[in-house]
Amino acid sequence: DSGVTQTPKHLITATGQRVTLRCSPRSGDLSVYWYQQSLDQGLQFLIQYYNGEERAKGNILERFSAQQFPDLHSELNLSSLELGDSALYFCASSGPTGRTEAFFGQGTRLTVV
Amino acid sequence: DAKTTQPNSMESNEEEPVHLPCNHSTISGTDYIHWYRQLPSQGPEYVIHGLTSNVNNRMASLAIAEDRKSSTLILHRATLRDAAVYYCILRDETSGTYKYIFGTGTRLKVLA
Numbered sequence: 001d002s003g004v005t006q007t008p009k010h011l012i013t014a015t016g017q018r019v020t021l022r023c024s025p026r027s028g029d030l031s032v033y034w035y036q037q038s039l040d041q042g043l044q045f046l047i048q049y050y051n052g053e054e055r056a057k058g059n060i061l062e063r064f065s066a067q068q069f070p071d072l073h074s075e076l077n078l079s080s081l082e083l084g085d086s087a088l089y090f091c092a093s094s095g096p097t098g099r100t101e102a103f104f105g106q107g108t109r110l111t112v113v
Numbered sequence: 114d115a116k117t118t119q120p121n122s123m124e125s126n127e128e129e130p131v132h133l134p135c136n137h138s139t140i141s142g143t144d145y146i147h148w149y150r151q152l153p154s155q156g157p158e159y160v161i162h163g164l165t166s167n168v169n170n171r172m173a174s175l176a177i178a179e180d181r182k183s184s185t186l187i188l189h190r191a192t193l194r195d196a197a198v199y200y201c202i203l204r205d206e207t208s209g210t211y212k213y214i215f216g217t218g219t220r221l222k223v224l225a
Contacts, residue, residue, distance in 0.1 A: 002156065033212060043157065043200075043215035056212045090156050092213070101147070102213060104156030 003027065006091050006105035014113055018079040021108045025072055025093030031055070032074040033094070033102065034066055038087040049074055050096075081112045117201045122220040125191045133186040133219050135201030140181050145204045147213070148175065148186045150197040157200065157215075160186065196223045 003026035013019055025032050034046040036059075045058035049068035060066075063081075068074040078085060088109050094102040118136040125131040137146070147162040161168055161175045163184075168175040174187040188195055200218040 002158075004156075035215075042217055043151075045212055045214055048212050058212065058214075092156075101159040101162060103159065107156050 002103040002105060004091060004093050004103050004105035006089075006108050008108060009106065010109050010111075012111045012113060013081060015081055015083060017081050017112075018077065019081065019110065021076040021078070021089050021091075021110075023074045023076070023091030023093075023105060025074070025091075026103050028095070029093035029103070030072065030096050031094045031102075032068055032072070033092040034060075034074070034076050035090040035092065036087045037090060037107075038084075043090070046076070078110070083112050086110055086112045117203060117216050119199075119201055119216060119219045121217065122222065124222045124224060125188075126224050127193060128190050131188040131191045131195070131221065131223075133188075133199050133201075133221065134183065135185070136183045137201070137203055138182045140203055141205065143205055146175065146177060146181075146184050147202045147204050148173070149200045149202065149213075149215075150195075151200070151218070152194075152197045160199070162204075191221075191223045193223050193225060196221055 005024040007022045030051045033048045036044045046060040047066050048056040052068050063079050066076045088107045090104050090107045092102040092104040094100050148160040149157040151157045161173050163175045176185045198218040198220050200215050202213050
């Protein structure tokens with residue numbers, strides 16, 4: 001158990017819909033990262049938050065947004081969903097410096113039909 | 114972000130040592146070398162990391178070349194549970210973002 005909790009584990013939704021994925025980081029970790037993993041692609045970095053503020057952005061679509069709340073949990077919002085958004089979405093958390101390791105959740109498997 | 118190069122796949126026999134190489138010729142002085150692995154249907158799992166000196170932990174050893182342009186993850190006795198995709202990642206200590214950029218990794222197959 002990494003200590004990072006992601007909900008829900010599975011999500012099936014229709015094209016055009018909007019979903020919210022939730023991540024609770026390990027206790028004390030200030031950084032939260034979101035990744036997308038499709039079958040034909042590796043782990044794609046989407047976005048990072050540090051203590052409530054956006055710190056880095058990767059290949060995140062404009063239809064996607066995220067935020068980190070004062071209690072440090074984070075949500076990834078995916079809207080106007082397309083079939084190609086079907087993927088595993090991972091959240092990770094880490095301590096405040098680059099020399100600390102990150103811990104990943106078990107992921108949310110999103111299926112868009 | 115500095116890039117890493119790893120072989121696409123490797124095979125090892127069970128209970129034998131495995132050396133997984135990683136090239137990072139554009140590494141900067143402040144980049145930490147991190148290794149993660151991803152077992153089937155699971156999130157990536159931290160293995161080990163280091164800056165300049167060789168590192169050991171209960172899972173593996175990390176050997177870093179003197180010029181830091183390459184490193185090797187060493188699994189001392191591979192087991193079937195070590196079959197996974199192994200990622201070598203450079204993480205900049207000074208950028209303030211510390212984001213992990215994953216490459217394609219090395220898929221390790223362990224033969225019984």
